[in-house]
Amino acid sequence: MSREYKLLFAGPMGAGKTTAIAAISDSAPISTEARNTDIAQHSKAQTTVGFDYGEVALEGGDRLRLYGMPGQSRFDFIWKVASAGALGVVMLADNSRPDPLADLSACIDAFTELAAAHAMVVGVGRGGEGRLGIDDYGEWLAARGHVAPVFSVDVRRRDDVLLLIDALLNQIETRELLAGTTESRA
């Protein structure tokens, strides 16, 4: 039986979720309203929210599903549902917006578990257009107890999206690798 895996893309309107998903999906992303997925089943707001969706076929018939949704706090519950069983989350920030950290803070609480499991990565777009530097994002995350890669990206470039995915995969892989080691501190 084929299995399905989830990867989430969060961020404010215009941050590049559709663009990022389109860059790596097998076919152009579709906006789903009625897909038989956990998100659709739980989303009361599905008709008004709309989210980006893409798919990647994996060897052996399995599928990787890519979900993109706005990171506003009123959709927090959707993210909580979606993040259950997800491989990880790519948070996209738009540095040209008035308060990019407030955008992140709107949805970060939904991803505490993924962040704790080293399954979160942050991509900052339009880095040159705002007042914040990459370090500001890292410090902001650290102050909330999160450690995540923060990269300047332009998700219109496929390779930048792959960087985010590669970092995510490396975090998960090494987490599992380290779980297989003993760490005995004196």
Added chain:
Amino acid sequence: MYLSTTAAQAPHQLRRISCIGFDWRAEVSLRETLALLNGRTTDQWQYTDEPVADVLIYDSSNALAQAVVRRTTADQARACICFPSNNQDQGELALRYPFGASRLIRCLNHASQSLAGHGGSAADRESLSQRLDNAMALPRIEAIALRVGRHQGLLYPASRRIAWPVALDIDEIAGMLGGDVELTALGSADRALHDAITAQAVVEGPAEALLWAIGMTRSGGQLLGRIQTRQAYRLRRWPDFGVMGRRSADLRCTALLMQRALSVGELTQLSGLPSAVITAFLNAASLCGLLVADTASRAPERILAGSNSRFGGVLQRIRTAFALHDAA
């Protein structure tokens, strides 16, 4: 005052000389003349057959010798004494056969001078990474003047920012790394020089991409002296690979050191990467100020066989789907 980044040149430093593309009689004559010069040159000269010599003497009519000289001087500072094929070529570093002792002495002293401007002897010459690390560790240093070709700028060690005449994009960095990088540490007494360079170096920004690239490409296979092989290290934060580019090996090492403090050996073993890759990675992280020694006392990592992965082989299959293996 300059704080010179290279140790003061001891008089009679041992230097090595070799020749390529020579008639064997000329080579024997060179060895014999060298033996007679003892004590009469600035440095002490020893003949070697190894390609690590500080000075190469070559026959300028020999095209193969010229090609070898061009290639080997590109990755190492050295002086070349030419054995000119005609009478016009009479520069300071030109020699004629049979060698007159006084002419050879002048040539060798000239070579010493030009080598002194480049740092130590070729055999024990420090990598650019190490020289930069030395310079950044100097006390009361305000900036490091960097010169590559015609461009000159200032690196500020405390903030790890750099002022450069043009934007430091990937192409400019690649150009810098292809050349000889000259370093001069500037203290508070070097205001005038500092200001003169600042007037030209008008583009200021983070130096992380440059420092990272130097650690990656100009470490000469040697760990920086400050990195202790028994010490466990972690990383302070993720470097911005969005700027530096994606290399899977870097991502893997970073992911490991962001989750657990590891020694050089443990990192090598856990990552499964060649030690040359680990060396370059650690140097790069250290130059960027991201490598932190872990103070907690600890027992070495033990890697348990057959640990179970919650995601099974799916991570590998996602890599395959995105062709993510290539960048390693």
